[in-house]
Every structure is written in C-alpha cells, then in structure tokens.
Amino acid sequence: MSSTGSVADVIASLTREVSDFPEPGIQFKDLTPVLADTHGFAVVTGALAEIAEGADLVAGIDARGFLLGGAVAHRLGIGVLAVRKGGKLPPPVHRRTYDLEYGTATLEIPAHGIDLTGRRVVIVDDVLATGGTVAAARDLLVTAGAKVPVAAVVLELSALGGRAKVAPLPVSSLHAV
Template sequence: MTGATEPASGSEVSAFIASKLREVPDFPELGVQFKDLTPLLADAHGLAVVTDALAQAARGAELVAGIDARGFLLGAAVAIRLGTGVLAVRKGGKLPPPVRSETYVLEYGTAALEIPADGIELTGRSVFIIDDVLATGGTVAATAKLLDHAGATVTGAAVVLELAALQGRAAISGLRVTSLHTI
C-alpha cells in the first residue's frame, strides 16, 4: 500500500477499504449485513488514504457538499485537502429557517434534506458531493436536486462504498459518480 501522500491505485485503495470494513449481521434489521466504515475512519492512515482518493475525484470543485452524517466527516477532510469550503447537507429539521429542502422517497416513507437558504451563495458555483455509502441512490439524487435548485453546478459525487446490488447508480444516472470500493 502506498503512503497517503503518494497516489494509490484504485485497486490498492479498494483492497485497503475492504480490509477495514466491519460486517454487522442483522443490523439495522434482521437479514441485513451492515457494512461499518467506523474502523476505517478511526485509522489515521485509512482516513488519509480515503481522503486523498475522494479529493482526487473532486478536483476542480469550488465547494464540497458532505451529506449528513458521515459525509460531514469525509466532506470536511476533502475540503481541507482541496482548499475549499464544505457545505453540510442536513437531514430535515436540523437547520434553523430559512432553508432549501428536497424531499425524497425511502423504502417506507419519505425524508428531506436541507441546506441554508441564505448566507451561502451557490449560484454558479461548482459543487462536488461526498458521502460514505451509495445504496439506492436516493440521498445523492436528492442532494444533487437540492444543489441544482439552489443554482449550483453539481460536478459529480464520490462515495467510499457502493452497494452495487441496490442499483443506486440508476437513480443518479446523469451524474458522474466515483466509488472507492464496490461490493
């Protein structure tokens, strides 16, 4: 494995992520094999490797948007690496008004994502989305719509882990997506 300051190949990054994943059976419900990235993020070298790989995907963006909640951690690290700011895309009801909101469908209902409606000018700015996992694609798709409605130009998205069987890319087919590890 190359050092975090040296470019690592995609296969090296993927293998490293796989070695740090913790599988939790029957969480959050019976039959689900939860993929826990906490050991990866708690490892200084692992966090550096992932940050460098995500930053490589986000090059050229003026702003990084990290999705609630692990996307905040990753988005902030990427923004520091790129010398940009970070925008926290929050779950509904977590920000004071006024907010811009985008509702999206979950398996058993709906949810909303929000960003501040004032104080941050997004019109014409290139924004790159960062999240931890791409599953069904609903969260990334809603974030892209939210940013688009705010006037930003979404240049792509990157995730640490993609669960390919859930076909999340179908929900975001018009967006360039980088996945560091796919299972």
Template sequence: MNRAEPAGDAAEIIASLTREVADFPVPGIAFKDLTPVFADAAGLAAVTDALAAVADGADLVAGIDARGFLLAGAVADRLGVGALAVRKGGKLPPPVLTETYQLEYGHAVLEIPADGIELAGRRVVIVDDVLATGGTLAATLRLLRRAGAEVIAAAVVLELAGLGGRAAVAPLQLRSLRVV
C-alpha cells in the same frame, strides 16, 4: 470517470477495515460499518486522497448528513476549498431549501441554508459514505441544482452495487472507491 472501479490502495484499505455486522439494522441485512476506516489514520488519509482526486476542480464539497460531513471536511481541507453540510430536516435555522425524498418505509427531508451561502454558479462535488438505493444522493443532487449549483461529480466510499443506486443519479459522474 463515470465508473465503479475501485480506487487501488484505497479500495484495499477500505476492504480490510470495514466491519460487517450481521442482521443490522434488521434481520437479513449485512451492514457495512465504515467507522473503523475513518478511525484509522491511514484509512482516513487514503479515503480523503481518493475522494479529493475526484473533487479536483470543485470550489465546494457537499457532505451528506452525517458521515458525509467527516468526508466533506477532510476533502475540502485537502483541496483548500469550502465544505457544505447537507442536513437532515429540522437541523438548520430558517430559511432553508428543502428536498423530500422517498425511503422504502416512508419519506425523509434534506436541507441546506437558503441564506448566507451563495451556491449559484458554484462547482460542487457531493461526497458520502455509502451508495445504496441512491435516494439520498439523488435528493442532494436535486437540492443543490435547485440552489443554482453546478454539481460536477459525486463520490462515495462504498457502493452496494446490487441495490442500483448509480442509476438514481445517472448521468452524473460518480466514483466509488470500493464496490461490493
């Protein structure tokens, strides 16, 4: 299932509810705002169902700070498994495992707890809202693998195909519900 094809009805719902904001966060960028998708009951249900289909077989769903938290919680609940919040640096009490990654304008840090959650051998699916350049998703993948987790797939609501993020996590199985 390493493909970028839309997920049927979910893709149509995402397309109909996504708000495009011109020149945000900087001039020349057409920001894709998924907030209306998540605020709509049918939209959230369709996205949750489609992501849960990808995550079937996982025993933990990891969501990336911050919108990924909403998705991971909903998908984990649907599957009857746990959810893990992959946080931005400085948001978790120590001890933590950290992963630093490059941004176009600097670097960022992601963290997960080093104590209290046994990740070794767990089958994990990563979920997030948008895949752009893939830096955040790739850093999450490295972080979870370093903790001993078996990352079996990743899924995103929206993939910005022109930015090449898929290559950053290849050959990981990746599913995008909508590709633009």
C-alpha cells in the same frame, strides 16, 4: 497506490460487517473503523480529494459525509457545505424529501447566506445504496444554482442500483460490493 494496497483493499480490510442490522437479513457495511484508522482515513480522503479536484465547494451529506467532506475540502483548500437532515437548520431552507430503503427522509441546505449560483459543488458521502440520498442532495444543490459535476462515495452497494437513481450524475466510488 503504495505497497500498502489499493484504496479498495484498504477499505475492504477495515470495513466491519454487521449481520441483521438495521433489519433482519441486512448485511450492514460499517465504515466507522475505516474512518477511525489513521492510514484508512488518509487514503480515503486523499482518493476522494482527487475526484473532487477543481471543485469550488464540497457538499458533505449528514452525517459521515460531514467528516469526509470536511477533510476533502481541507485537502483542496476550499469550503464545505453540510447537507443536513431535516429540521436542523434555521429557515429559510431548500428541502427535499425522498424515499429510503425503510421509509422517507428529508435533507436541507440554507436558502440564504451561501451563494451557490454557478459554483462547482462535488457531493461527498460514505455509501451509495439506493441513491435516494445522493439524488436529493444533487436536487437541492441544483435548485440553489450549483453545478454538480460528480458525486464521490467511499462504498457503493452495487446490487441496490443507486447509480441508476442518480443518473445522469456521474458517481465515483472508491470500493464497490
């Protein structure tokens, strides 16, 4: 990394912390300033692209994963697949419902129109917390026939144990707290 600091330093310096959001007692890590900063966005997407090198396709998870995944795919000269929240895609879809810290959610990908069979698809997202979202995305992609070699995230909230939830899928995080 250049004299401007490591990738983790750039992320840490630009991340906004918000107390008691979305619930009392939660210290929310807001990556919006990282993505809005020219240098921060370039550093993050460059580092994620290094992790995704060799992929056939990048799968970005709704919603900040779309921004990151699109930029990473563009850097690598490959396509991007949007892993959508439930109900946003026309049928037929592959669907996974999973547990969140505060309830359940559903992710979907198209069941037709994109052949994922045998393709190396790297998952890109902003945060790995409890791992449910990344695990659901992995399951969707594998169901569709993809090979998922790694998930790449900007920030990992280590205390929440997300790595264990997605194991044996390797996770590469740019910054862990």
